[in-house]
Amino acid sequence: MQKLTVASALDQLKASNADYARMIEHDSFDVGLYRPDKIDPQGPHRRDELYVIASGRGDFACAGVVTSFAPGDVFFVPAQVEHRFSDFDDQFSAWVIFIGPRPG
16 A cells, blocks of 8 residues: 655655656556646646646646636546646646556
8 A cells, every 4th residue: 555645745846856756656557746837838648647636726728628626626638638737826736647558
């Protein structure tokens, strides 16, 4: 069993000076915490994703549809679909679950 906390993931992000920290790697999924600084630079991914909003508020655009988000909200993003967080506050962080085996 492995327990993840937002606090431990944020500590790992701070130590690595990154906006994403992979916390669990498994053959069929990965779990990490994403916390971009002011701008979300990501593009489409090669695997399906679930985003679980851990903290903060803002907007999320996926396939041209924009919706607001708050803690506890969950978004599913199919592989290869354009998506991005925007207008998020300084508290924003989201758990990211990549679904399926890693490509390659």
